[in-house]
Amino acid sequence: MKLIISNSPHLRSTINTSWVMRQVIFALLPAVIASVILFKYRAIFLILNCVLTAVATESIILRIRKRPSAIKDFSAALTGLLLALILPPSTAWYAASLGSIFAILVGKQIFGGLGSNIFNPALIARAFLAAAYPKMLTTFIKPYSLDAVTAATPLALRKFSAHLSSSPTIDLFWGNTAGSLGETSAICLIVGGVYLLARKIADWRIPLSLLCATLIISSIFYFANHSNGSFLFHLFSGGLLLGAFFMATDPVTTPMTKKGRYVFGVGCAILIMITRYFSGLPEGVMYAILFMNAATPLINRLTRPRRFGE
Amino acid sequence: MIKIEEHKQPQVGLATEGFLNPKKLYLPLSQHTGRPSLPCVNIADIVEEADLLAKEDGFISARLHSPKRGKILNITEGCHPSLKRAKCIILECQAQEKEYSYRKNVESLDKEELREIIKNSGIVGLGGAAFPTHVKLNPPKKINTLIINGCECEPYLACDYRLMIENLREIFKGIEIICKIIEPDEVIFALEDNKTEVVKKLNLLISTKRVNLPKTKSAILKTAYPQGAEKQLIYSVTRRKVPSGRLPFDVGCLVCNVATAFAVYEAVYLNKPLIERLVSFAGDAIATPKNIRVKIGTTLKELFDAGYLKFKHEPRKIICGGPMMGVALDGLDYPILKGTGGFLFLSKNLDIAEEDPCIKCARCVDSCPMNLLPLELARRIKKEEFAALDDFSIADCIECGCCNYVCPAKIPLVHYIKVGKKYTSRKD
Numbered sequence: 091m092k093l094i095i096s097n098s099p100h101l102r103s104t105i106n107t108s109w110v111m112r113q114v115i116f117a118l119l120p121a122v123i124a125s126v127i128l129f130k131y132r133a134i135f136l137i138l139n140c141v142l143t144a145v146a147t148e149s150i151i152l153r154i155r156k157r158p159s160a161i162k163d164f165s166a167a168l169t170g171l172l173l174a175l176i177l178p179p180s181t182a183w184y185a186a187s188l189g190s191i192f193a194i195l196v197g198k199q200i201f202g203g204l205g206s207n208i209f210n211p212a213l214i215a216r217a218f219l220a221a222a223y224p225k226m227l228t229t230f231i232k233p234y235s236l237d238a239v240t241a242a243t244p245l246a247l248r249k250f251s252a253h254l255s256s257s258p259t260i261d262l263f264w265g266n267t268a269g270s271l272g273e274t275s276a277i278c279l280i281v282g283g284v285y286l287l288a289r290k291i292a293d294w295r296i297p298l299s300l301l302c303a304t305l306i307i308s309s310i311f312y313f314a315n316h317s318n319g320s321f322l323f324h325l326f327s328g329g330l331l332l333g334a335f336f337m338a339t340d341p342v343t344t345p346m347t348k349k350g351r352y353v354f355g356v357g358c359a360i361l362i363m364i365t366r367y368f369s370g371l372p373e374g375v376m377y378a379i380l381f382m383n384a385a386t387p388l389i390n391r392l393t394r395p396r397r398f399g400e
Numbered sequence: 401m402i403k404i405e406e407h408k409q410p411q412v413g414l415a416t417e418g419f420l421n422p423k424k425l426y427l428p429l430s431q432h433t434g435r436p437s438l439p440c441v442n443i444a445d446i447v448e449e450a451d452l453l454a455k456e457d458g459f460i461s462a463r464l465h466s467p468k469r470g471k472i473l474n475i476t477e478g479c480h481p482s483l484k485r486a487k488c489i490i491l492e493c494q495a496q497e498k499e500y501s502y503r504k505n506v507e508s509l510d511k512e513e514l515r516e517i518i519k520n521s522g523i524v525g526l527g528g529a530a531f532p533t534h535v536k537l538n539p540p541k542k543i544n545t546l547i548i549n550g551c552e553c554e555p556y557l558a559c560d561y562r563l564m565i566e567n568l569r570e571i572f573k574g575i576e577i578i579c580k581i582i583e584p585d586e587v588i589f590a591l592e593d594n595k596t597e598v599v600k601k602l603n604l605l606i607s608t609k610r611v612n613l614p615k616t617k618s619a620i621l622k623t624a625y626p627q628g629a630e631k632q633l634i635y636s637v638t639r640r641k642v643p644s645g646r647l648p649f650d651v652g653c654l655v656c657n658v659a660t661a662f663a664v665y666e667a668v669y670l671n672k673p674l675i676e677r678l679v680s681f682a683g684d685a686i687a688t689p690k691n692i693r694v695k696i697g698t699t700l701k702e703l704f705d706a707g708y709l710k711f712k713h714e715p716r717k718i719i720c721g722g723p724m725m726g727v728a729l730d731g732l733d734y735p736i737l738k739g740t741g742g743f744l745f746l747s748k749n750l751d752i753a754e755e756d757p758c759i760k761c762a763r764c765v766d767s768c769p770m771n772l773l774p775l776e777l778a779r780r781i782k783k784e785e786f787a788a789l790d791d792f793s794i795a796d797c798i799e800c801g802c803c804n805y806v807c808p809a810k811i812p813l814v815h816y817i818k819v820g821k822k823y824t825s826r827k828d
Contacts, residue, residue, distance in 0.1 A: 094717050096815075097728075097814055097815040097818060099724040099805055099814060100717060100726065101405075101723040101724060102753065102805060106808050204759060205809075346760055346775065346776075397770055397772060399644050400643065
């Protein structure tokens with residue numbers, strides 16, 4: 091009789107890191123399918139490019155660092171997929187590859203690999219590409235157009251042409267607008283996001299507080315001046331839903347305390363709306379989440395839960 | 401708190417069997433919280449069932465009685481589930497059964513006399529911690545609320561459940577005695593909502609007022625782990641929080657396990673010391689799970705040798721206690737102690753997996769019933785930063801295992817925290 095001696099507990103839940111990552115990828119599938127319908131082969135190429143480059147980079151770096159291969163945890167594939175979904179569909183292949191390498195190398199492995207990074211790797215890579223290829227990263231194309239007819243995003247139209255009527259809410263809802271690859275179809279992101287929250291893969295506190303704060307802020311501004319855009323306009327356009335459900339819920343770079351998660355969500359919403367209303371940029375989801383990523387250690391410290399009985 | 405698979409079938413439906421004629425008993429002198437008992441018998445002495453074997457040593461300690469008539473073979477080191485090795489009295493038993501007669505003058509006993517009977521019967525808390533009951537029943541403050549703990553939140557275990565099904569009347573007789581001693585304003589019988597059959601019986605018993613108690617009610621709590629942990633239970637039932645490092649009486653509460661109440665009944669009404677208890681045997685490695693009433697000191701080996709338990713598969717892990725807080729054993733030579741509620745025999749390895757990096761998902765934080773940050777504790781312990789651990793209230797950890805259970809990275813958080821506790825200054 092060979093018996094194993096180990097400390098309690100002797101039971102474990104069946105979930106593991108790989109399962110969590112695969113579930114997030116699964117929840118992104120509606121948005122992936124929408125992107126393929128809207129942007130055809132460009133979507134397929136961009137997603138394959140980013141995912142494969144990210145996975146290849148991860149395995150090479152882990153080999154150099156003499157660490158066990160961690161491809162099976164699917165975290166690199168998820169980073170690549172998320173990056174693809176936040177890039178313009180017309181992004182050049184070399185820029186997308188470079189972004190994926192940057193996401194894994196600088197965004198993740200330099201900090202010590204999975205779990206140690208401060209910033210969301212996909213977002214930091216997009217910020218890098220926005221600086222390296224400013225023109226390419228602000229040029230969007232019309233959906234369903236094979237010959238790359240450029241078009242402005244709804245948020246850019248609002249900001250630079252005071253144009254709201256050109257993008258009716260129903261188009262924003264289904265995704266028939268110009269924008270980053272995976273951000274245009276609100277319904278697909280909501281379906282995936284609700285799945286994540288219902289299966290308790292992501293905590294609901296960040297998305298809920300982010301969306302509620304957006305509702306309050308945008309409603310106030312809408313009543314002050316209708317050209318600011320309604321709540322539904324702000325909710326369905328740009329990267330708000332993708333950010334709220336899939337970027338602001340990245341466990342590694344967001345607060346570990348329950349109170350901190352509310353702070354994080356509200357902070358993101360305030361920064362997003364400030365950027366959309368007052369800055370020179372039409373959209374602010376990326377910088378808002380990156381900024382809140384940087385504030386996460388501080389939020390964690392300030393929102394330490396009181397131990398039971400205090 | 402967390403939801404957890406219960407694994408209580410088929411144990412909850414199995415009527416209690418008895419195994420009351422062991423050949424040899426191993427009785428450790430340390431079966432309770434506090435100083436080990438002091439033997440008051442010698443090698444080769446012949447003792448009767450219920451005779452005193454060892455006296456208490458100091459204020460927080462308990463007595464030990466002979467579970468059978470027999471001969472003292474030795475007083476030496478033996479196996480102990482949690483201490484590994486400890487001094488114990490080895491008794492060779494004779495197959496003779498003692499009759500216990502009903503005590504007639506229970507009504508006329510005052511509280512000092514009752515407390516003395518409980519002390520003389522060697523009763524300790526049977527929920528696991530094994531704190532001497534006569535000390536607990538002498539609180540320095542007024543107790544408003546007596547909470548009877550019938551939660552049994554550990555998966556697999558069903559001994560408290562069976563006791564409540566089969567001996568609820570006797571449990572209430574024990575509660576009456578406890579009420580007479582501590583004079584609480586109210587009695588709350590706490591159960592989890594998975595124990596529907598007990599809930600029915602309990603409500604019937606309370607509503608027909610066949611019990612002679614102060615204001616009594618039942619509290620049906622949602623099934624969660626660790627609902628039965630003392631501080632969590634007090635909070636769930638009364639919304640009072642026991643502060644860090646303090647005891648239940650600080651908030652006017654006293655928690656008593658159902659099996660302890662039953663032991664009080666046996667001591668007072670039958671003059672029978674704590675020499676037997678109900679134990680669940682479960683897990684997929686044994687042919688049929690069982691709930692067996694056994695003599696304290698019976699070894700697992702003897703239960704297998706006598707054919708009461710049989711292996712169906714080769715066990716990979718034998719656990720004394722529940723799967724969440726129990727101790728893994730290295731063989732069958734271990735005896736059943738006063739505080740032992742069950743043994744598990746598992747053929748599959750359910751807990752060992754390679755440790756992945758922490759992704760800070762904070763499932764451990766969300767699950768911690770003491771509101772600690774297990775991931776922060778583990779990170780510091782791995783880096784040997786022991787000085788910071790007190791800031792993170794490591795001493796408040798009750799080692800319930802919730803964090804460890806939910807962790808997707810399979811980090812053995814409880815193991816790290818146990819290591820960390822050894823290096824911190826404050827111990828309580």
